[in-house]
Amino acid sequence: MHAGRRSLLILILLLAVVSLLIPAPAAAHAILLESNPPPNGKVAAPDIPIKLRFNVRIDASRSRLTLVRPDGSVQPLAIGKPASEDTLSALASNLPPGDYRLRWQVLASDGHITRGEIPFSVTLA
């Protein structure tokens, strides 16, 4: 192969590697607009209705809600029938007081996955 062409090929390969390594964007299409419980909010024990509203339509059947308990254990929450296309809802029952985190992962209709975490506290009713 001609020397100039070979060097050119090496450079193109290097560029390809660079483009592969450049930090990818978080495919952040869906963003959380409001939530119950709100971030860092306090809610009364024991049953907590959970409702998250996003800026776009959500594929609820392929989205996930998980509760991280005060002891660090993780409990998946069953997602209920959504009231509207931009909402995820669930019920967390029998929660003793303590600090919790609600982890959410949603699939927007464009295929982008978004994740987030809402810390909240459960207090005595």
Added chain:
Amino acid sequence: MARLLQIFGFLSVLFRGATLTFQSLTVGGIVFLLFILRRAGQESEALQRVSLHWIRRSAIALAAMQISYVLANSLILMQSAEISLREAAGANFVIAGAIGILSALAIVILTGASRSQNPSALLITAAAIIASSVMTSHAMARLEYRVPLVVFTALHQAATATWLGGLPYLLIAIRRAQSPDYARQLSARFSQLALISVVVLASAGLVLGFAYVGSLKAVYGTSYGAMVATKALLFGLLLFLGALNYQLVRRGPSSTILASLKRFGEAEIGIGITVILTAASLTSLPPAVDLTRDRVTGAEIFTRMAPRPPRLASPTIQELPEDVYAAQKKAFESGSLSTESYVPGQAGTRPNTPAEKAWSEYNHHWAGIIVLAIGLLALVAQAGHVSWARNWPLIFLGLALFLFLRSDPEVWPLGPNGFWVTFADPEVLLHRIFVLLVIGLAAFEWRVQTGRVASAGVRLVFPLLIAVSGALLLTHSHSLGNIKEEVLAELSHIPLAILAVMAGWSRWLELRLPPENQTRGIMARLWPLCILLIGAALLNYHEM
């Protein structure tokens, strides 16, 4: 698994950009074939065969990219949501991808050598490709005004494909046309089609811009708004080149005019791909209208961007937070150096300390001084009076050394982490490869400037690398939400990216335009000026 998901996350962005590019080339080729070549009479038969060949290749590439995109995203979904392949297969993006793949494969069959092409079937499959793309756009995910937004998105994408996707076919046709007059006739016809496309895509773009950005404050206050403004600016550049082409076509038949036309067309294709890649990155940002809190204000931008003396004293390594090293070492040992970057709200991100910001500002400012020197000497060299100024590319070696030493203070040679960490952390590896690229840039362009190499291909390395760097900077500028610092950082990087794109393509035009074209002289002055401005912008880069 986190590492694997991260790799798929990287790849899915690339696949998306490539899908949009090949989509434009496939659809643009079909429109060119049916509305330009087919109507140009018997003379165009050979050109039709060549166009069919390239449409077929673009469709094959499109199918491959779509398959890769759907596979990567399905795997991410299956792993992160712990669902089966069957469940993932019902997702909207999989259905949209399947329509795109089947349409692309149908085009491969329809454009096969042994078959006579059916124009309406080709048009229907082209429309299906646009439909599959619109299915995964912002428009389909909206709750309000979905139908009109879908229509405008489809018009925007179809017009983009007709204009930018049709351009390479025009260049092929000009090159292979039997006579200059016939080539000019094709160009004039394409100009009319391009003009209509420009009107459609600009009108649809305005409507979409109004729907997704909403206000002037959101243009500079959010990442989405800033990227839309960037797209509009690049579109303006394209229009300028298009107008030069339009003038050429109208001026009369001549082989030199056609030569200029081809060269402007090449730059238009390059900038066009940059615009398409910017559009691909826009699809992964939340629309500005949805981000009403924590927008960056004009006053905040002014405070950040107001000229200040450069920082020429660096904090010591000891002043940088130790947890950077500790976290990196721990992650390296556990084999999970990076967080899952395809999701927002990821763990491991924290605001930079003042010392880290100062370290970064010092890096940018010294890089600015070096780039400023490159631009100045290049400008002097272009004037032709000072012969030693032609060695300006060697200054890039200084930049390479500086980047090598300073870009990753936690790693060898300055930091406590050893040389091999370079290969385990994508970010460090990226910086190290950038260093190699800068060295390559210096070597190639020095040989070109000092007349040591005459090969036309080697002369194009410098403009291509600069233009590609600008495009990558735009494609990968992202902000997860309304974190002000990220928006401000993006606002600092966007001018650098636009200047790099302009520098690359103006140098390209200087090298490629025929000597009698007067624009060539302007381009010869423009690119060193852009490099000079990049240096000045780097010198005024601030993180606090």
